[in-house]
Amino acid sequence: MKRILNLKINGKNYEILSSDNRTLLEVLREDLNLTGTKWGCDTGECGACVVLIDGIPQLSCLTLAVFCEGKEITTVEGIPEKEMEEIEKILTEEGAVQCGFCTPGMVIMMKYLKDCGFNNSLDIKEELSGNFCRCTGYKKILDACIKILNKHAK
Amino acid sequence: MQNNKKFKTVGIKKERIDAPSKIRGFAKYTDDFYFPDMLYGKLKRSPYAHAIIESIDCSKALEIEGVRAVITGKDLPIKYGILPVTQDETALAIDKVRYVGEPVVAICADTEEIAEKALDFVEIKYKELDKVLSIEEAFEKKHVRVHESEKFEGNAHRVISLEFGDTETAFKECDYVREDIFFYSGSTHLSMETHSVVAYFDGKRLTVYASHQAPYYLHLILSKALEIEQRNIKIIIPYVGGGFGGKLDPFPEIVCASKLSMIAKKPVKITLEREEVFYNHRGRHPVLTWVKTGLKNGKIRAMHFKSFLDGGAYGSFGVACAYYQGALQPVTYKIPDYKVQTVRFYTNKPPCGPKRGHGTPQPRFALECHLDKIAEDLNIDPVDLRLKNLTEPYSVTCNYLKITTNGLKECIEKVINESKFKEKFRKLPYGEGVGFAVSSYLSGAALPIYWGETPHSEVIIKADRSGVISVYSGHTEIGQGSDTVLSYIVAETLGIEPEEIALVLRDTDSVPPDLGSYSSRVTMMMGNAAYEAAMKLKRALSEAVSEILEESEENLIFKEGKIISKNNPEKFVSLKDAIKKAEEKFGALSFSGSYKPAPILGKYKGAGVGPSPAYSFTACVVQVKVDTESGFIKPIKVWIAHDIGKCINRKNVEGQIEGSVYMALGEALMEKSDYTKEGFLKNPSFLDYKTLSMKDMPEIDVYVIETYEEKGPFGAKEVGQGPLLPVIPALCNAVYDAIGIRFDEIPITPDKVLEAIERDKKRVGPDKIIDFKFPEPIKVEPPKEDFLQNKL
Ligand code: FES
Ligand code: FES
Numbered sequence: 001m002k003r004i005l006n007l008k009i010n011g012k013n014y015e016i017l018s019s020d021n022r023t024l025l026e027v028l029r030e031d032l033n034l035t036g037t038k039w040g041c042d043t044g045e046c047g048a049c050v051v052l053i054d055g056i057p058q059l060s061c062l063t064l065a066v067f068c069e070g071k072e073i074t075t076v077e078g079i080p081e082k083e084m085e086e087i088e089k090i091l092t093e094e095g096a097v098q099c100g101f102c103t104p105g106m107v108i109m110m111k112y113l114k115d116c117g118f119n120n121s122l123d124i125k126e127e128l129s130g131n132f133c134r135c136t137g138y139k140k141i142l143d144a145c146i147k148i149l150n151k152h153a154k
Numbered sequence: 155m156q157n158n159k160k161f162k163t164v165g166i167k168k169e170r171i172d173a174p175s176k177i178r179g180f181a182k183y184t185d186d187f188y189f190p191d192m193l194y195g196k197l198k199r200s201p202y203a204h205a206i207i208e209s210i211d212c213s214k215a216l217e218i219e220g221v222r223a224v225i226t227g228k229d230l231p232i233k234y235g236i237l238p239v240t241q242d243e244t245a246l247a248i249d250k251v252r253y254v255g256e257p258v259v260a261i262c263a264d265t266e267e268i269a270e271k272a273l274d275f276v277e278i279k280y281k282e283l284d285k286v287l288s289i290e291e292a293f294e295k296k297h298v299r300v301h302e303s304e305k306f307e308g309n310a311h312r313v314i315s316l317e318f319g320d321t322e323t324a325f326k327e328c329d330y331v332r333e334d335i336f337f338y339s340g341s342t343h344l345s346m347e348t349h350s351v352v353a354y355f356d357g358k359r360l361t362v363y364a365s366h367q368a369p370y371y372l373h374l375i376l377s378k379a380l381e382i383e384q385r386n387i388k389i390i391i392p393y394v395g396g397g398f399g400g401k402l403d404p405f406p407e408i409v410c411a412s413k414l415s416m417i418a419k420k421p422v423k424i425t426l427e428r429e430e431v432f433y434n435h436r437g438r439h440p441v442l443t444w445v446k447t448g449l450k451n452g453k454i455r456a457m458h459f460k461s462f463l464d465g466g467a468y469g470s471f472g473v474a475c476a477y478y479q480g481a482l483q484p485v486t487y488k489i490p491d492y493k494v495q496t497v498r499f500y501t502n503k504p505p506c507g508p509k510r511g512h513g514t515p516q517p518r519f520a521l522e523c524h525l526d527k528i529a530e531d532l533n534i535d536p537v538d539l540r541l542k543n544l545t546e547p548y549s550v551t552c553n554y555l556k557i558t559t560n561g562l563k564e565c566i567e568k569v570i571n572e573s574k575f576k577e578k579f580r581k582l583p584y585g586e587g588v589g590f591a592v593s594s595y596l597s598g599a600a601l602p603i604y605w606g607e608t609p610h611s612e613v614i615i616k617a618d619r620s621g622v623i624s625v626y627s628g629h630t631e632i633g634q635g636s637d638t639v640l641s642y643i644v645a646e647t648l649g650i651e652p653e654e655i656a657l658v659l660r661d662t663d664s665v666p667p668d669l670g671s672y673s674s675r676v677t678m679m680m681g682n683a684a685y686e687a688a689m690k691l692k693r694a695l696s697e698a699v700s701e702i703l704e705e706s707e708e709n710l711i712f713k714e715g716k717i718i719s720k721n722n723p724e725k726f727v728s729l730k731d732a733i734k735k736a737e738e739k740f741g742a743l744s745f746s747g748s749y750k751p752a753p754i755l756g757k758y759k760g761a762g763v764g765p766s767p768a769y770s771f772t773a774c775v776v777q778v779k780v781d782t783e784s785g786f787i788k789p790i791k792v793w794i795a796h797d798i799g800k801c802i803n804r805k806n807v808e809g810q811i812e813g814s815v816y817m818a819l820g821e822a823l824m825e826k827s828d829y830t831k832e833g834f835l836k837n838p839s840f841l842d843y844k845t846l847s848m849k850d851m852p853e854i855d856v857y858v859i860e861t862y863e864e865k866g867p868f869g870a871k872e873v874g875q876g877p878l879l880p881v882i883p884a885l886c887n888a889v890y891d892a893i894g895i896r897f898d899e900i901p902i903t904p905d906k907v908l909e910a911i912e913r914d915k916k917r918v919g920p921d922k923i924i925d926f927k928f929p930e931p932i933k934v935e936p937p938k939e940d941f942l943q944n945k946l
Contacts, residue, residue, distance in 0.1 A: 084178065
């Protein structure tokens with residue numbers, strides 16, 4: 001069954017004709033060409049597809065698009081420019097990007113952690129351990145994340 | 155010499171050129187391309203490890219609305235393979251299947267859903283055959299023939315038997331001889347991006363977007379498999395989301411998407427599901443290794459390796475992997491007399507092939523653990539044993555490999571001092587330990603896969619009156635940072651910023667050939683070609699500017715987008731004006747650079763595997779803590795020093811080393827392709843195929859040793875693969891130091907540790923090799939002392 005979905009993505013309202021069984025990831029990539037969100041497994045195991053739904057990181061490959069009506073969705077393309085500039089600068093300087101396939105998911109997580117506000121009880125490794133990276137050995141990703149969070153320590 | 159100069163970009167700047175677009179999600183990977191009217195393809199795979207295909211009925215699938223084309227093996231009958239010597243694959247199985255997951259039918263339809271549903275309506279009748287799933291079975295079950303046509307018995311695919319010098323006599327001269335047996339389990343690449351392809355045939359020409367590491371080989375093989383002339387094929391490689399060797403073969407989905415598009419006359423996309431990537435595989439071969447070393451007065455006198463490879467169902471790069479089992483040991487250590495015997499078997503599992511380190515991690519693991527035992531037997535320090543036997547810079551090995559710069563001694567000193575190895579070795583409390591190992595690797599294979607005299611890398615540079623400088627290259631960016639290397643080299647040469655260069659990349663219609671991202675070749679080969687091209691442009695600009703400024707060409711400096719008189723900094727021309735002037739003078743400004751390695755030195759059969767323009771060297775110390783209650787091994791810290799020649803981008807070099815450490819620890823501790831008795835892969839998912847997460851990673855101290863290799867661009871050598879090699883044996887040696895148990899088999903999973911402790915075992919690992927009769931070795935006389943002087 002297809003019907004019209006009303007989705008708010010990156011501050012923009014979309015009307016999308018879609019069947020009920022489609023995931024948010026499919027709608028983002030296939031219908032809206034928002035291909036920054038990556039497809040790594042489709043089973044909730046890799047974190048490449050993480051987006052923010054009402055500010056909370058969610059796996060878009062496991063989220064049905066219909067459940068996102070009335071919610072605010074933020075993908076990597078929708079991170080406000082000022083914040084993105086800072087994230088881009090730090091990740092680039094730290095050398096936290098190699099093939100880049102895990103990067104949008106990592107960026108979303110970093111934005112989330114930053115929004116939560118850094119405090120010492122936060123276990124960054126734990127928070128990021130659902131995001132796989134096969135290239136970097138994680139060190140530079142962790143360094144970059146710590147640097148971003150330190151800038152926003154509350 | 156390039157290396158004495160003060161650089162502005164090379165080794166100084168940190169930023170990767172491709173990072174911003176990847177961070178912002180703009181960077182396009184193959185699956186990110188959607189075309190109007192695009193169809194989706196799916197593959198139906200074999201549920202049997204070995205079976206005759208009795209019949210295939212696709213009629214019901216074809217009736218489904220939205221299905222546009224269905225193909226079987228009969229539609230693609232021509233055999234192909236990445237190596238000219240093993241043309242044993244077809245995209246879809248014909249007559250029989252050889253592993254669980256082998257593609258048999260391909261379908262394309264209007265949507266993925268329809269294609270998927272249509273697969274269920276394909277009826278295939280199989281007759282199961284007996285199968286072989288291990289080295290032992292392949293050898294013993296002689297009635298099973300994975301490939302009927304193979305000339306060797308017992309499913310042997312390739313047999314190698316080589317002897318440099320006279321090992322029999324040499325072993326007799328030794329005052330100490332030791333033999334050991336090791337087993338290295340197979341593992342897989344697991345790139346984050348799954349394989350993806352979009353193919354479009356417009357009636358005459360075929361355009362293929364693919365996540366692939368070597369577009370020019372793909373070009374060649376697609377032409378063969380599809381019977382289209384190469385000039386009618388265009389390949390575009392977008393960013394690749396990780397490769398590690400897993401995207402080098404001409405994979406079935408690429409051939410199938412192309413064929414389906416030729417029939418349906420529409421673009422066809424196939425993106426593999428995560429599980430399917432495990433069937434594409436071409437990952438690390440499981441290898442059983444026997445090694446015997448003889449020493450005289452603490453120096454290696456003779457060495458003998460026997461290796462048995464579990465190759466999976468097809469050839470892939472297997473012959474090269476087999477040769478690499480023996481090729482690089484003499485690059486690390488002086489081995490006067492050396493014998494190498496290797497056999498690769500076909501088995502009914504997904505094909506093995508090249509994974510980071512190619513065929514060298516298995517013998518490296520064996521050798522470095524073996525040397526640790528030798529040092530203990532002889533009661534000498536394991537570091538001293540290494541130091542006493544290292545090869546010299548600018549020397550030639552017994553198997554005719556020419557070593558140029560060699561910073562291994564410095565690497566060793568660095569990690570030993572920094573880790574305080576000598577204070578810890580055999581002195582830490584029970585459960586804690588340190589281990590040490592070293593290695594060497596190639597900076598690009600000196601021979602291409604398809605032999606010939608054409609360059610391995612070509613780069614074109616173009617400048618015009620607009621001021622735009624464009625660089626055209628066919629190398630692939632799989633995450634290793636070669637786009638950055640390319641732009642840094644050109645930027646340094648022309649005195650501009652890397653971001654100012656327009657890169658035109660990876661479209662076989664537009665750019666000149668580059669053999670691809672494998673064998674750690676790109677910095678060396680593409681880098682040299684880029685340097686040559688940029689220097690030609692620089693010379694043309696110098697000539698033009700010297701007229702304007704009335705200054706000799708030698709007195710011009712290229713700096714900050716200007717060309718400046720050395721004598722009078724007030725006198726300068728902007729690069730844009732200089733380009734305009736040169737264009738007026740010479741016409742179109744387009745220059746090319748090419749790179750081809752020097753001819754190899756060895757003349758024997760097999761001499762083609764191992765030679766490289768230069769070798770990288772690595773030394774590593776690993777410290778571990780073993781929880782004897784749970785059997786869990788925790789790597790605490792890794793110290794690793796790598797002779798890179800010269801860093802082009804330091805952050806990137808460190809990143810390659812850290813990524814190698816991560817992958818190596820995974821292979822040592824948990825990564826394993828695990829099959830059931832029926833030949834089913836037990837763990838084809840991120841969840842079940844265990845790897846280290848961020849939480850599991852130890853602290854890593856990286857030391858970059860610069861030896862300024864004159865063959866490399868600005869002195870650079872490789873870093874993408876070499877640093878993986880010593881980490882695995884260093885970890886095993888550390889575990890021994892911690893709990894006194896030798897693990898001669900990896901991965902060292904907690905259950906193995908617990909069992910060993912409970913049963914009070916001193917060693918875990920295979921205790922016998924198979925009784926394979928190798929043919930008499932090809933005898934090769936090692937080079938004489940003065941060989942290099944006579945030769946070069
Ligand atoms: S694609 Fe969603 S977790 Fe992997
Ligand atoms: S950078 Fe390649 S997966 Fe993280």
